[in-house]
Amino acid sequence: MKCVLGFPLTGCGIMQLIDVASFAVQSADADLPDSLVFGEFELRPGSRELLRDGTPVALERRAFDVLLHLLRHRDRVVSKDELWQALWHSRDVSETVIPQAVGKVRRALNDADGHWITTVHGVGYRFVGALEQPVRPASRHRRLRVALGFAGMLLLVVFAIWLGGRSPPASxxxxxxxxxxxxxxxxxxxxxxxxxxxxxxxxxxxxxxxxxxxxxxxxxxxxxxxxxxxxxxxxxxxxxxxxxxxxxxxxxxxxxxxxxxxxxxxxxxxxxxxxxxxxxxxxxxxxxxxxxxxxxxxxxxxxxxxxxxxxxxxxxxxxxxxxxxx
Structure with missing residues (x-):
């Protein structure tokens, strides 16, 4: 189900703000490198960019999140339930949103033959490509990004609740x-x-x-x-x-x-x-x-x-x- 961020905020809009804040914290995670390189592709979590031989490749937000999650957990199969809980926060969405997002990732990677992502039928998906040594940020920068991520999340949630309380939710x-x-x-x-x-x-x-x-x-x-x-x-x-x-x-x-x-x-x-x-x-x-x-x-x-x-x-x-x- 699509969610639109607008004012006054609805419950759906507040959830979208929390999505953004959650990703800010996720991006500041000490385990998250600055760059993930596989083949001719480079994924940059901080700037939310996918590059192919240095050229940006268009990839919408949710599909980007799916690719990042598969890369971070490339040592195992990621179930559809896990993706649903981690990226859609268990909200009531169409059963097709996850396969559609994975399909968009595959099109962006030109991966019709399953070279990068394989489907484990009845279970989920796994990233099977070879990943080069991740480029990690300096520890001082990591701590700063973690702090900024948490601060941003708190500010967004507090602001959303305050603004939502000022106006009745839209029907x-x-x-x-x-x-x-x-x-x-x-x-x-x-x-x-x-x-x-x-x-x-x-x-x-x-x-x-x-x-x-x-x-x-x-x-x-x-x-x-x-x-x-x-x-x-x-x-x-x-x-x-x-x-x-x-x-x-x-x-x-x-x-x-x-x-x-x-x-x-x-x-x-x-x-x-x-x-x-x-x-x-x-x-x-x-x-x-x-x-x-x-x-x-x-x-x-x-x-x-x-x-x-x-x-x-x-x-x-x-x-x-x-x-x-x-």
């Missing part, structure tokens, strides 16, 4: 918060339920990758799947339970090589449907359709919290191969 209605509910299979083949789930989950993952947008996890939102003959909770009740403003519902129908996807976006603060669209196409066009849905949803809920998000969004990077639905 979900004031934030760019959204949940993707399970899509309904309207086709004649009940085995196509997996296709409906795949469309909804891909949309959820693409939205979760957009900065400034908070997306309820799959575990949370998919529990509102209604069994046959079972009453569906009101959208307002679902939104309140998930602490979101917007809800996405949808239905799919697949027959032979053609598909039909219908999507509705509801603003639960007003109860009105904000946007709806039906997409018809051939099977080979499913990826383009998924990307079009994501762009349309982001455009509909665009706000100051999402400034620049549409331009920077790259839904194509998280699209699902049609073969995965076969």
């Amino acid at each position: 979900p209605a004031d934030e760019a918060t959204i949940a993707v509910l399970p899509f309904v299979n309207l086709g004649p083949d009940p085995d196509s339920d997996y296709f409906a789930d795949g469309i909804a989950e891909t949309l959820l993952n693409q939205l979760a990758d957009i900065d400034g947008l908070q997306v309820a996890s799959r575990t949370s939102s998919f529990r509102f799947r209604s069994a046959a003959g079972e009453a569906t909770p009101a959208l307002a009740e679902i939104a309140q339970a998930l602490q979101v403003r917007y809800l996405i519902e949808g239905s799919v129908r697949r027959e032979a090589e053609r598909f039909q996807v219908s999507v509705q976006l509801t603003d639960t603060t007003t109860g009105y449907q904000r946007w709806s669209q039906r997409y018809d196409g051939r099977w080979g066009e499913i990826l383009t359709t998924q990307q079009a849905i994501t762009r349309s949803v982001v455009e509909q809920i665009a706000s100051p919290l999402l400034s620049g998000a549409i331009a920077s969004a790259d839904p194509a990077g998280t699209a699902t191969d049609p073969v995965a639905y076969e």
Whole structure:
């Protein structure tokens, strides 16, 4: 789930400040070298830079943290639970955020063959590359950085609590918060339920990758799947339970090589449907359709919290191969 730092501070914003402060202390750790060199790459924890042959390589904050954690614990396998607890502080996020972050690290390292990072299926990940002798800072500088790190953490937390106490926390209605509910299979083949789930989950993952947008996890939102003959909770009740403003519902129908996807976006603060669209196409066009849905949803809920998000969004990077639905 994405977290936006803004004022007045919400609980999510305070947690993000604590994230920043925690990294300040982590960066000041006496065990953390100034530079970690492996192959043509150099990771600089203090300045949060990844270089390749001296040239900066773009790597977003969470992916950088994952790479640093794997490097620091390169002597063993790092479980997904450990990454979740250490970097996401056990918060309720989509199950896909860790594989997505690792995927971004691999793309930055051009590591499609697992030369640097290997996946231990069912457990986690391990850095398997050769690391050159770390360059460590002078002990005096280490002590100074530790002191500054702790001081910065305390100041940020105290400031966050003080500022949060001055203003009431923002409600979900004031934030760019959204949940993707399970899509309904309207086709004649009940085995196509997996296709409906795949469309909804891909949309959820693409939205979760957009900065400034908070997306309820799959575990949370998919529990509102209604069994046959079972009453569906009101959208307002679902939104309140998930602490979101917007809800996405949808239905799919697949027959032979053609598909039909219908999507509705509801603003639960007003109860009105904000946007709806039906997409018809051939099977080979499913990826383009998924990307079009994501762009349309982001455009509909665009706000100051999402400034620049549409331009920077790259839904194509998280699209699902049609073969995965076969």
